[in-house]
Amino acid sequence: MVAENPRETRHEEIDAIVEAKAGGVSPVRDEADKYTVVGAADRSTFADWLTPIEEHFVCHRNDIPDADEAAWTVSLTGQLEGSLSPSAVREEYPTVAVAHTMECAGNGRGQHEPETGSVQWGFDAAATAVWTGAPVRAILRDFGVDDAEGRWLTAVGGDRSDGDDVFARSIPLEKALEDAVLAYGMNGEALPREHGYPLRLIVPGWYGVNNVKWVEELRVADGMVVDGALDRPGDHAVWQQESYRIHPAGAEPEECETVPATDTWEQLEGAVDHPYTFDANVMSVIGAPDGRSAVAPDPDGQVEIRGVAWAGDDAVERVELSTDGGGTWGDAELFGPDYAGAWRLFRYDWVAEPGTHALLSRATDAEGRRQPARISEPDAWRDALEDDAFPWNEGGYAANAYEPNGLTVEVVAPEE
Numbered sequence: 001m002v003a004e005n006p007r008e009t010r011h012e013e014i015d016a017i018v019e020a021k022a023g024g025v026s027p028v029r030d031e032a033d034k035y036t037v038v039g040a041a042d043r044s045t046f047a048d049w050l051t052p053i054e055e056h057f058v059c060h061r062n063d064i065p066d067a068d069e070a071a072w073t074v075s076l077t078g079q080l081e082g083s084l085s086p087s088a089v090r091e092e093y094p095t096v097a098v099a100h101t102m103e104c105a106g107n108g109r110g111q112h113e114p115e116t117g118s119v120q121w122g123f124d125a126a127a128t129a130v131w132t133g134a135p136v137r138a139i140l141r142d143f144g145v146d147d148a149e150g151r152w153l154t155a156v157g158g159d160r161s162d163g164d165d166v167f168a169r170s171i172p173l174e175k176a177l178e179d180a181v182l183a184y185g186m187n188g189e190a191l192p193r194e195h196g197y198p199l200r201l202i203v204p205g206w207y208g209v210n211n212v213k214w215v216e217e218l219r220v221a222d223g224m225v226v227d228g229a230l231d232r233p234g235d236h237a238v239w240q241q242e243s244y245r246i247h248p249a250g251a252e253p254e255e256c257e258t259v260p261a262t263d264t265w266e267q268l269e270g271a272v273d274h275p276y277t278f279d280a281n282v283m284s285v286i287g288a289p290d291g292r293s294a295v296a297p298d299p300d301g302q303v304e305i306r307g308v309a310w311a312g313d314d315a316v317e318r319v320e321l322s323t324d325g326g327g328t329w330g331d332a333e334l335f336g337p338d339y340a341g342a343w344r345l346f347r348y349d350w351v352a353e354p355g356t357h358a359l360l361s362r363a364t365d366a367e368g369r370r371q372p373a374r375i376s377e378p379d380a381w382r383d384a385l386e387d388d389a390f391p392w393n394e395g396g397y398a399a400n401a402y403e404p405n406g407l408t409v410e411v412v413a414p415e416e
């Protein structure tokens with residue numbers, strides 16, 4: 001495919017990130033060759049709870065700002081007044097660590113048929129890191145905000161677009177006060193440039209796009225960002241009101257200042273016409289075996305299947321495993337760390353006969369919502385949900401169907 005406006009800086013950035021991450025990730029380009037993205041290189045990322053920085057996917061639109069911590073400031077605007085330096089964030093507020101499963105809202109986009117454009121992710125744009133920073137609650141309280149009162153927090157990134165749009169995202173103030181963090185550390189290390197140095201917002205359990213990198217403005221207002229809301233040039237609401245909304249082909253979502261429900265699934269079920277991608281939908285991925293080489297069962301004839309399951313800021317209730325392509329299912333065991341907003345590990349002891357087997361996992365969240373089997377045809381929209389399908393949508397967002405994430409495994413005779 002020939003790109004119209006390939007940006008050479010993209011390639012240099014991708015190459016540098018891939019090199020720095022030493023094989024843990026591989027590049028995924030979009031058709032316009034405009035976006036820097038890299039995703040997990042293989043399934044092994046989904047066999048462990050903590051994702052090393054080297055295996056954590058990277059997704060953003062514009063060139064990474066050449067940030068200097070000493071010169072960086074965060075403007076506080078709207079109903080806030082003042083500014084913050086990275087050293088003030090570090091020194092004047094408590095330090096907390098939060099576990100967060102970051103999933104790009106476009107994860108699974110490449111599973112849509114027909115294709116939906118942009119980056120064709122499989123299941124590779126998900127990862128769990130422990131982020132260190134100051135609770136947004138502590139900062140906002142210091143600036144006089146105690147109550148959510150239906151208000152919204154907008155974070156603006158310091159990355160400059162090659163057009164005139166501003167990377168701004170809004171979340172309900174209630175969520176921001178509950179557990180959001182203005183982060184400066186990742187897995188115990190200084191925040192890497194490509195992950196948002198010097199400061200990024202972390203919104204536990206919410207899709208990647210809400211986790212604004214290179215934060216240079218925080219704004220409290222009565223509504224979410226709409227065009228013209230910010231005191232700066234450019235288009236302010238592209239990433240909140242146009243992109244990252246779930247809608248059928250040809251629909252043009254209206255700008256909203258507020259919505260009756262923020263849970264993404266609840267919006268999809270009908271609460272909002274063209275849902276916003278806020279908290280992540282229930283998902284699971286098998287990490288081992290990885291399907292790349294044949295597996296030999298242990299002397300008891302067993303193979304351990306292991307993976308991760310998440311459900312945004314809801315809890316994972318159950319993970320089921322099928323080793324016969326969905327004909328029969330058994331319950332996997334959930335184990336390991338259990339933090340709101342982060343994935344759970346699951347394991348399943350499989351008595352594996354030699355031969356070829358189709359493995360599938362499907363998770364159910366605490367609200368009783370189970371991953372649908374497949375992505376629907378383009379014309380089904382919400383009706384798809386009743387048919388065990390995820391609605392095909394034009395941006396390819398929030399897909400959580402389990403069949404496309406399955407794998408085929410070759411089992412050989414047990415080890416003696």
Ligand SMILES: Nc1nc2c(c(=O)[nH]1)N[C@H]1C(S)=C(S)[C@@H](COP(=O)(O)O)O[C@H]1N2
Binds near residue numbers: 060104212
């Ligand atoms: N400023 C800014 N923040 C951003 C983005 C961006 O383009 N600009 N991309 C978002 C998207 S779409 C995702 S999926 C996550 C990815 O975070 P990561 O690169 O640390 O994995 O960052 C989000 N934050």
Ligand SMILES: [Mo]
Binds near residue numbers: 105
């Ligand atoms: Mo994303």
